[in-house]
Amino acid sequence: xxxxxxxxxxxxxxxxxxxxxxxxxxxxxxxxxxxxxxxxxxxxxxxxxxxxxxxxxxxxxxxxxxxxxxxxxxxxxxxxxxxxxxxxxxxxxxxxxxxxxxxxxxxxxxxxxxxxxxxxxxxxxxxxxxxxxxxxxxxxxxxxxxxxxxxxxxxxxxxxxxxxxxxxxxxxxxxxxxxxxxxxxxxxxxxxxxxxxxxxxxxxxxxxxxxxxxxxxxxxxxxxxxxxxxxxxxxxxxxxxxxxxxxxxxxxxxxxxxxxxxxxxxxxxxxxxxxxxxxxxxxxxxxxxxxxxxxxxxxxxxxxxxxxxxxxxxxxxxxxxxxxxxxxxxxxxxxxxxxxxxxxxxxxxxxxxxxxxxxxxxxxxxxxxxxxxxxxxxxxxxxxxxxxxxxxx
Amino acid sequence: xxxxxxxxxxxxxxxxxxxxxxxxxxxxxxxxxxxxxxxxxxxxxxxxxxxxxxxxxxxxxxxxxxxxxxxxxxxxxxxxxxxxxxxxxxxxxxxxxxxxxxxxx
Amino acid sequence: xxxxxxxxxxxxxxxxxxxxxxxxxxxxxxxxxxxxxxxxxxxxxxxxxxxxxxxxxxxxxxxxxxxxxxxxxxxxxxxxxxxxxxxxxxxxxxxxxxxxxxxxxxxxxxxxxxxxxxxxxxxxxxxxxxxxxxxxxxxxxxxxxxxxxxxxxxxxxxxxxxxxxxxxxxxxxxxxxxxxxxxxxxxxxxxxxxxxxxxxxxxxxxxxxxxxxxxxxxxxxxxxxxxxxxxxxxxxxxxxxxxxxxxxxxxxxxxxxxxxxxxxxxxxxxxxxxxxxxxxxxxxxxxxxxxxxxxxxxxxxxxxxxxxxxxxxxxxxxxx
Numbered sequence: 001x002x003x004x005x006x007x008x009x010x011x012x013x014x015x016x017x018x019x020x021x022x023x024x025x026x027x028x029x030x031x032x033x034x035x036x037x038x039x040x041x042x043x044x045x046x047x048x049x050x051x052x053x054x055x056x057x058x059x060x061x062x063x064x065x066x067x068x069x070x071x072x073x074x075x076x077x078x079x080x081x082x083x084x085x086x087x088x089x090x091x092x093x094x095x096x097x098x099x100x101x102x103x104x105x106x107x108x109x110x111x112x113x114x115x116x117x118x119x120x121x122x123x124x125x126x127x128x129x130x131x132x133x134x135x136x137x138x139x140x141x142x143x144x145x146x147x148x149x150x151x152x153x154x155x156x157x158x159x160x161x162x163x164x165x166x167x168x169x170x171x172x173x174x175x176x177x178x179x180x181x182x183x184x185x186x187x188x189x190x191x192x193x194x195x196x197x198x199x200x201x202x203x204x205x206x207x208x209x210x211x212x213x214x215x216x217x218x219x220x221x222x223x224x225x226x227x228x229x230x231x232x233x234x235x236x237x238x239x240x241x242x243x244x245x246x247x248x249x250x251x252x253x254x255x256x257x258x259x260x261x262x263x264x265x266x267x268x269x270x271x272x273x274x275x276x277x278x279x280x281x282x283x284x285x286x287x288x289x290x291x292x293x294x295x296x297x298x299x300x301x302x303x304x305x306x307x308x309x310x311x312x313x314x315x316x317x318x319x320x321x322x323x324x325x326x327x328x329x330x331x332x333x334x335x336x337x338x339x340x341x342x343x344x345x346x347x348x349x350x351x352x353x354x355x356x357x358x359x360x361x362x363x364x365x366x367x368x369x370x371x372x373x374x375x376x377x378x379x380x381x382x383x384x385x386x387x388x389x390x391x392x393x
Numbered sequence: 394x395x396x397x398x399x400x401x402x403x404x405x406x407x408x409x410x411x412x413x414x415x416x417x418x419x420x421x422x423x424x425x426x427x428x429x430x431x432x433x434x435x436x437x438x439x440x441x442x443x444x445x446x447x448x449x450x451x452x453x454x455x456x457x458x459x460x461x462x463x464x465x466x467x468x469x470x471x472x473x474x475x476x477x478x479x480x481x482x483x484x485x486x487x488x489x490x491x492x493x494x495x496x497x498x
Numbered sequence: 499x500x501x502x503x504x505x506x507x508x509x510x511x512x513x514x515x516x517x518x519x520x521x522x523x524x525x526x527x528x529x530x531x532x533x534x535x536x537x538x539x540x541x542x543x544x545x546x547x548x549x550x551x552x553x554x555x556x557x558x559x560x561x562x563x564x565x566x567x568x569x570x571x572x573x574x575x576x577x578x579x580x581x582x583x584x585x586x587x588x589x590x591x592x593x594x595x596x597x598x599x600x601x602x603x604x605x606x607x608x609x610x611x612x613x614x615x616x617x618x619x620x621x622x623x624x625x626x627x628x629x630x631x632x633x634x635x636x637x638x639x640x641x642x643x644x645x646x647x648x649x650x651x652x653x654x655x656x657x658x659x660x661x662x663x664x665x666x667x668x669x670x671x672x673x674x675x676x677x678x679x680x681x682x683x684x685x686x687x688x689x690x691x692x693x694x695x696x697x698x699x700x701x702x703x704x705x706x707x708x709x710x711x712x713x714x715x716x717x718x719x720x721x722x723x724x725x726x727x728x729x730x731x732x733x734x735x736x737x738x739x740x741x742x743x744x745x746x747x748x749x750x751x752x753x754x755x756x757x758x759x760x761x762x763x764x765x766x767x768x769x770x771x772x773x774x775x776x777x778x779x780x781x782x783x784x785x786x787x788x789x790x791x792x793x794x795x796x797x798x799x800x801x802x803x804x805x806x807x808x809x810x811x812x813x814x815x816x817x818x
Contacts, residue, residue: 022596022599022600023592023595023596023599025588025591025592025595050599050600050601051599052595052596052598052599054591054592054595054635055635056588056591056631056635057627057628057630057631057634058627058631060584060585060588061585061587061588061591061627061628061631062588064581064582064585064588064589064592064628065588065589065591065592065595066592067581067585067589067592068556068579068581068588068589068590068591068592068593068596069592069593069595069596069599070592070596071579071593072554072592072593072596072597072600073596073600074595074596074599074600076592076596090582091582091585094581094582097417097418098417099416099417100417160416197416197417198417198419200554200577200579200593201554201577201597201600201602201610202577203551203552203576203577205421205423206423206551206574206575206576206577206578207419207420207421207577207578208419208420208423208566208567208572208574208577208578208579208580209417209418209419209420209578209579209580210417210418210579210580210581211418211420211563211566211567211568211569211570211571211572211580212563212564212567212568212569213418213568213569214568214569217414217418217569217570220414221414221416221417221418224414224416228416406570406571410569410570415570418569420567420569420570420571420572422570422572423527423572423574423575423576424527424572424573424574424575425567425570425571425572426527426528426529426530426567426571426572426573427527427528427529428529428571429529429530429531429571430529431528431529431530431531434534448517449517450517450518450519454519454520454705455540455705455742456540457532457535457536457537457539457540457543457741458528458529458530458539459524459526459528459543460528462524472528474528475528475529477534477535478534479534479535479731479738479739479741480535480737480738480739481535481738481739481741481742483739484739484740484742484743485742485743493739
């Protein structure tokens with residue numbers, strides 16, 4: 001297949017098609033609608049076989065239908081955003097607890113009120129405790145690759161957990177970029193048909209799934225999920241490496257490091273804003289700053305070891321959070337700081353809250369942050385720990 | 394037919410599940426509930442009078458457990474391991490062949 | 499462990515085979531933790547008998563979750579997926595879509611039945627949206643609502659299916675006469691408004707009729723809905739041996755008439771439209787939950803029963 005110029009949403013739809021998804025149950029919400037519209041177009045043009053599309057009546061039912069489909073052994077896919085993701089929260093727990101590898105694309109959008117359709121990471125990060133793996137895409141290519149890898153990682157026999165591929169509203173979902181899509185045969189080799197952990201069509205040995213767990217047993221069930229998450233780190237690295245060998249783009253690192261080898265200051269963040277940060281890093285380097293960028297690809301499972309390896313060798317980390325947990329700090333900052341507490345890596349870490357609700361983050365903003373971090377490192381202490389960058393009023 | 398259909402592999406159920414924690418809380422031995430002998434719940438127990446029975450099968454049809462099965466001559470057999478003593482069989486029997494008596498243990 | 503193999507090999511005498519009106523194989527195992535005399539457990543036993551081993555069940559949070567067994571016990575010899583309270587309609591839609599995507603035959607004589615088995619709370623209240631979506635999209639599955647007229651699993655709270663004048667723990671009678679003030683919600687009418695392929699009411703006191711309706715739901719293409727009247731002696735404060743009697747009286751007093759809806763036509767099974775139904779008092783006096791009712795309440799309830807029965811008879815005439 002030649003390279004296609006597609007939006008992030010269309011890239012996700014193509015990835016679902018190439019992954020030979022069997023059941024799609026979704027409910028429309030801006031800015032996810034074009035994913036489902038594209039999939040419906042595939043069905044209308046006869047480009048997919050064995051794909052059942054269920055136009056459900058709410059996001060909660062969408063996740064419930066995907067769970068039912070996945071329990072029957074089918075490959076299930078859905079997509080949603082902000083309010084819809086919040087509505088399906090109960091069923092996110094259910095998918096992880098029932099160990100079903102549903103794949104969902106979440107288009108990061110700000111939570112209402114006030115109503116906003118623009119980019120904000122709070123919606124997906126608010127689901128970090130549900131047991132879903134989370135992959136944050138920087139550009140449309142990563143959305144496409146992420147969805148393909150999500151199926152392989154989630155369905156791995158050691159994992160069996162659902163995976164969320166997160167992209168930015170409008171910045172990725174509706175802007176067009178070049179995406180390289182491999183041939184269907186190559187993808188079929190990478191992603192063979194699913195071998196489910198259990199299936200409800202097994203009438204010889206009927207299973208019952210998800211029964212009541214008394215205090216004597218519940219604890220061990222949850223430990224199994226925690227263990228699967230840990231195993232997932234190894235599986236992510238293996239699959240990322242295989243992806244690189246087959247298709248030329250390596251994803252074996254859970255944190256993508258950009259010019260961090262000799263960096264004093266590292267910008268850490270997730271998603272599309274890191275594209276801007278990488279541009280700014282190039283410009284800052286030409287101006288003599290020793291800066292680098294660390295893009296956290298996988299937020300769950302959190303890459304503790306890789307973060308430690310990075311933090312050992314830098315003096316300052318500026319964490320850019322396009323999200324906020326009220327009553328605490330930016331979520332990525334909070335988690336990264338917590339991971340490093342019991343280690344001997346103690347860089348100066350500062351939290352910059354940027355771009356909530358889709359406010360633009362520009363190269364100049366990153367340069368200003370770099371200047372601020374440089375001053376802090378020279379002084380040796382923080383001016384303030386959390387900075388709401390450029391609060392207007 | 395005098396063999397109760399609820400004789401399950403009780404040892405297998407107890408052994409397998411004490412060792413294995415199945416992901417997603419899967420139960421892979423159907424009918425493992427027979428390990429739980431609910432007969433201990435009873436206060437009253439059904440007493441069967443074979444002469445009055447006309448083999449209409451109402452008791453067998455209406456038992457919620459079910460704790461009544463049919464023997465070779467199609468008379469009902471009461472499985473006292475599981476009978477909870479609700480009394481539906483006695484209430485519905487058209488010839489009053491079943492009487493609920495207080496169980497003396 | 500399946501002693502069904504032995505049971506299947508047994509030869510029934512010919513006259514017994516004729517008399518026995520239900521399939522003999524048992525797919526529901528004793529040892530489950532339902533209350534004594536539970537109507538819902540009996541209903542589940544019938545559904546499992548009707549479909550043998552080839553049905554996939556979905557059970558939301560309700561009494562049946564516990565009846566089907568806490569881990570690691572299972573009382574059903576069929577694949578079962580436990581799901582969240584309000585999702586039965588959505589999960590059976592997903593299962594049916596997956597079966598179709600994988601090329602299995604759904605419904606029909608040798609097809610796979612997908613059955614959602616939910617209580618009145620999980621259908622009439624919190625599950626109504628998912629049920630509506632399931633019916634409207636036309637999935638080939640069966641939704642059975644077993645009606646015990648309250649949220650029994652959480653301790654007998656009122657649901658929209660609770661009748662006028664009933665005691666429940668959140669409408670507990672008492673000195674200020676705070677009983678259930680709203681009439682029983684007619685879920686079957688809501689379902690029929692979606693014009694499904696098949697809708698029916700059934701009662702555990704009429705198992706052959708219930709079996710016939712289950713078989714019909716298996717052969718007719720499209721969404722099917724059955725509302726099963728399943729008395730709860732614990733929640734209704736009735737003696738445990740009166741379950742079947744109550745289910746029978748509910749039909750005979752026209753409180754819960756049995757009828758079917760198919761192809762736009764209504765057909766009343768029971769009670770006979772040409773006879774006067776029994777007075778509702780016969781149904782009420784067996785249950786402790788109606789003991790706070792005053793004479794006025796009784797009259798209001800009797801009036802409601804006759805009004806609804808009249809409406810149903812008229813519908814059967816016009817759309818018969």
